[in-house]
Amino acid sequence: MDDRTRLPINLPGSRIVPRRLTEAVGDLAFPGDCLICDSWIEDARAGLCLDCRDELFDAAGPACQRCALPVGPFADRASGCGDCSGRRYGFDAAVAIGPYEGPIRHLCLRLKSVRGAWLAPRLIDVLAEARAEELANAEARAVVPVPLHPWRRLRRRYNQSEALAQALAHRLGLPMVRALRRVRPTSALWRVGRVERHRQMQGVFQTNQKSLEAILGVPVLLVDDILTTGATCSAASRALKRAGVGPVMAVVIGRVEGKG
Structure with a gap:
């Protein structure tokens, strides 16, 4: 990655993150508590005690570069794993901290x-x-x-994927661009299987033309909280690619195993 990619870019629809405010609210709400085990930590801004931090990094072992599922240390990670081989995704690559279980699942549920x-x-x-x-x-x-x-956003008053995207944009020095909009509501996808998930997600996303113009033809990171079958990220990625954006890497916190 060259140095230019780390500089904030003034793009339509982009926002540089007010991270200090977010951190301050968190420090007031949960001062000195580990996010996972609730044990006291000396530096509240760290968020995690050393043991829990080590547990998260232990979960971030070798993973398939195509679908983010854990793989063995000697697997060919670039060409797809045994689980995703032969399956078609809209995104070109995927990355997660680790499997959606234990502390990662606990944190993702709190983040919702x-x-x-x-x-x-x-x-x-x-x-x-x-x-x-x-x-x-x-x-x-x-x-x-x-x-x-919009209806679900109104009920929740919040989108955890956007909160993650803002934080990632700040961390990497990149703009966050609201290039997509969800034009059709879907039922609770956790109730249905892989094939039905992909069917329900067809035509769900459209692009925001004004926000899109400045990122045409460039690689982007598509951020969600969890990757299960890949139906949501695939549909969103295809909408971006049809508009001329890409390649697309899906970036999530947790990867659900056995659902790809």
């Missing part, structure tokens, strides 16, 4: 509530450190969040 928004920068710090090589190889020029449908 607006009260957990302050967790996003801490989780991104772990991801950016654990997956630094993969993120650098993407040579991304912008960060794009997976949007919620």
Whole structure:
């Protein structure tokens, strides 16, 4: 990644993150408590005690570069693993901290509530450190969040994917661009299988033309909280690619195993 990709770019629809405010709110709400085990830590801004931090990094072992599932240390990570081989995704690569279980699942569930928004920068710090090589190889020029449908956003008052995207944009010195909008609501995808998920996600996303213009033809990071079957990130990636954006790397916190 060259130095230019680390500089904030003034793009339509982009936003540089007010991270200090987010951190301050979190420090007031949970001063000195580890995000996972609630034990007291000396530096509240660290967010994690040393044991829990080590556990998260242990989860960030070798992973398939195509679908982010864990693989053995000697696997060919670039060409796809045994689970995703032969499957078609809209994104070109994927990266996660690790499997959606244990502390990663615990943190992702907390992040889904607006009260957990302050967790996003801490989780991104772990991801950016654990997956630094993969993120650098993407040579991304912008960060794009997976949007919620306006009705769901109104009910939640918050989109955890956008909170993560803002934190990642700040960490990498890139603009966050709201290049997508969700034009059709979907039912709860956790209730259905892989084939039905992909069917339901067809035509769900459209691009925002004004925000899109400045990132045409450049690599982007598409941010969501969890990757299960890849249906949501695939649909969002295809919308971006049809508009001329890409390649696309899906960036998530947790990867659900056995659902690809």
